[in-house]
Amino acid sequence: MKTLYVSKHVASLSLCALIAFTSCKQDEKKDDVAMTTDNVLLQEWTGPYEGLPAFDKMQASDIKEAVEKGMELGLADIEKIANNTDDPTFENTIVAMESSGKELDRVFTYYGILSSNMSSQEFRDIRTELSPKLSDYSSKISQNEKLFKRIKTVYDASQIKPLEADQQRVLDLVYKRFEMNGANLDAEKKKRYAEINKELSSLYNDFSANVLHDEENYVTYLTKDQLGGLSEGFIKSAAKIATDKGHDGKYAITNTRSSMDPFLKYSTERELRKKVWSNYYSRGDNGDEYDNNELIAKILKLRKERVALLGYDNYADWRLQDRMAKNPKNAMDLMMAVWPAAIGRVAEEVADMQTVADENGDKITIEPWDYRFYAEKVRKKKYDLDSEEVKQYLQLDKLTDALFYTAGRLFNYKFTPIEEGKVPVFHEDVKVWEVTDKDTGKHIGLWYLDPFAREGKRSGAWATTYRSYTSFEGEKNVLASNNSNFVKPAPGEPVLVSWDDANTFFHEFGHALHFFSANVKYPTLNGGVRDYTEFQSQLLERWLSTDEVINQFLVHNKTGEPIPEDLVEKIKKASTFNQGFGTTEYLASALMDMKLHLADPTDIDIDKFERETLAELKMPAALPMRHRTPHFGHVFSGEGYATAYYGYMWADVLTADAAEAFAEAPDGFYDKAVADKLVKYLFAPRNSMDPAKAYKLFRGRDAKIEALMRDRGFPIPKE
Template structure:
């Protein structure tokens, strides 16, 4: 998500907002002509103005960023050199407005970086990375500016400001302190140099992963399709044709293509090939290999925080997170880990029995896990994932999102007529969002659902404009982005239950954006191990009776999903939790251990292998994100030593969901829903997350709810 641009450039999030940041001043266009650059202009049109996505061009990016940075530094200098005594209004509030010229630029930049990347853009991106790093360092290390911030902060310790002002002030002060504002000149210089080096490394890391996603495609012939569904085959045929391979079938190197193939293909050797392609991204021993880059990133991160007096990156990073310390984060993960790997052992035993009976004369391997897990699901619960998928139509699930938003938030989503709001690709659709309590349009929701070349993998949410009232109320422009495989013409887009949960998850982020009631842009930010809580919580509404009974209908017959099938889904709700929990936790533990280790001469491949062995990682499954393609952690800093945050948020989610389960109206109980919006969504970062949860729940969250959710043993008190 975007906060004030001046301070958000180097805090890029892979799940929420991607702004890898970059530039070189070899352009001859001067800033005096920048008023003609579309990307720097205010949005025009309906809904308080909308991005001109239909007119943006890659060549506009570099000069727009340069001009925006020039103006941003002028804004900062004006604040820093103000001769009036520092106050909240002339210092902190002025900073909230500083650098606003870059806000729109980075909306377009984010689209080119995440949704419509190209070799031309990546070249610009690489040139801009060090320049944007320098820009941020000039602000963070401005002594006169920090002196004014500190003066306002010190005064507030004696005479506190209004609650939201105090929160903005404390977040601003802490941000500058954590980024070297109090270092001496020599250390400041090195700190800035490190940030500049890292920005280029992050950019290169992401480009390498994207290269491997685009260039490792598995093409099948007609005799290699056994086990695959008709819809998947038609989609794979279209992708192959689009890639100039008419008559073949393409399995792209993305999760949305890999996952169903590994689940249903009967061809074990092909499963191995597809699995290997996917989990080897960034690790192919060629010019696009990321292992050396990771080692350098870890070394530079450690050196940078040592300048500030911290022992390691994790200690520095977590001080302003809910976990506070690496020890607390590790304690949570290791409390769940034994139960997770124990469950994997049980799951593998069940799968091996099925594999042996089918004639497979070898042990379960990682490329077998999804395939035989599906066989076990069918045997144990008589539940076929492909049968469930026939009731999970993307269009109907989109309606389910709107229904949920209406019941909990009183929001209405209305399609915007094609052509009224510009979009950057024909696949993108737009809805107007109305708050029925006020009767006012509060923003627009953009949906970019399908995979395509140049679009990064995964699913994420972002904003093109956030709500604030500092200079009058602003409508929200929010976007959800997925990588579903487009169906063949005339066919419904069918997705898996897991993908449907992710769809709800990302929509939870969008609702968090729309519900904001903050005045200051900084308060639209978030605490990383808390911001995933709201989105993870929204996943729970997918399995409510109201959603199931209204929106899960068969794609061919239109018949509602049978009650017997729903019962099977709910009965199997904790099935395969060993796999899901272990693959995630392994990545989170690896993230933390890498940043706690001595980075000098670290061998990334060896460290990964030895750490997994030390954790007794089951050999039958991989980490969700292997280190060489762990973009959350190494293509930016948003989730570095913070990937554990999904687990932290899941504790909050499990506990909060029990509040709904226990309420008279269940998951649609009005009183609990009102508290949900009031304390957990609308305040954004204007309230300490722990305090906000206590106001909602009446106490702190308990890990026992998480263990119950996953069907793991809950320890009893002695």
């Protein structure tokens, strides 16, 4: 899941790209507003590698002052642009906007770390106080009539005499986003629009805090006689976590996917599986003060009211107009083309699992907390493939080397570890590498890796940039990071991950490569189209299963022996195994996201709507949505994925089709000609050209859904 720190927070106010918050522009001082504070979070980055964030000096107590001062300075920038008496031009209006807000950009790098990686109650309280203020700040920019008049003047002139391609793209994006966010509304509607944004910002913050509360406070502690089926490494890790939480002698299963998933897969304790499953899928839905159902209803009502001010019938119509899908119908058509095959495959998977359970004399009916457990038994029976056996060959450090190898072959990058202490980091777990061009030695940037779960860190995996590449004020290097939630092992033990987690590791690294390979002039062009930006990362997952990676980097954690050929063959034969589960749990969430935003929210009962919608879709009873509505942070902790969660499936079509281009090439997935086109058309441009055009330049045609169906082993739908 890609997350740009600043865009994550400002996008929740629908204004991310308006204020050019997609890169840290930290080297220009103000002429007209004195910097009177010595707050470290506002200061220009100094030191090696073109200047670095002072993560080692970061304190939550500095955030409030820094954000408020940053907003003051940012608004001064905007007022200077808006009140310029010279005729509006691209340079004195659009370029000036691209260069604005540098101080707040810097602050939001730290804000994002404190929010996602190092959250504390102190920070959460500050964030609650700041959320409405940030909303006001955004509204003051989007509703600045003088500013929009200048933008519109430049835009109207460009419709007669177009600018250079990248300039026109920036101008089109900025104008469209101002327009989408109410710049053309009358004064009364603008006032209400700003009020809604302010209220939503607080609701998003409350939603996130509630989910994080339930993740931190629902921990299952096991005793020694409750460890049946669990691996030695998992047990040692669970013991260490329990000790750290003050429960020495017990074993902790935390309420995160990285802990829940392997427990459900291997534990022989069915009642405990049910408890762990229930804790995880009930986040935000426990009927207490941290319950999110009423918050969601309010969010949906406010979103609908806001877009109605702009003349839209529903939120989905407004949101999708500048996405690849263009409208909700196209997104729904894609999802519903795949849905029947997905739930049909689930029926087959459950039947196979029930057979195994019956043969074992277990006398049960497969329930959601049984799915992973019996799927493993079916995998073993059908393919003689044991996930725990595979895991012994998936060491995190070796997988990291595999990432670097892939980046070297496709992008010509070299990753060199930086000695501890040479670069400031926000936690001892964070490691840093320098990225250079293999041939020329040219410095590209730094890659930060924060791999382990801990209290105060949000669940999941994501990528972000602290500084993105631009060249309009001189070339900037890239500071990018990947963040995971692997369970930290006991001292001296290797970090072993599942095949799915290894895939996710490659996926998020794909985002990082997208950042490093960017070749754009202006910050706005570093943004992305949500149903396209997941494509590049999903495509990179394919290199995990290439022979070159398997043969070099999958070695046994104890013996050092390479993974046996027969085990590799089993992995490849089982590549479409459990696709019913994976596709259905995802699609159910994506369909729910869209249907919630197409529904009338006037008297909506979220719990009832979820149940009735799943029944209407004939959702299999044996598995849940990947993200149940009360903890669907993609959609309700902000607006980045609202009515856009389908984008993973849209991107999957592109991924499957592009993978076939590599598979058909003379040198397969390492074919230089195809790799060069990949970088040139699909990675380097970022958002400097229309994604559909970019894909056609790479493939020579549009992507075809048939590739996706073949990829998942589903029947291809007839015309």
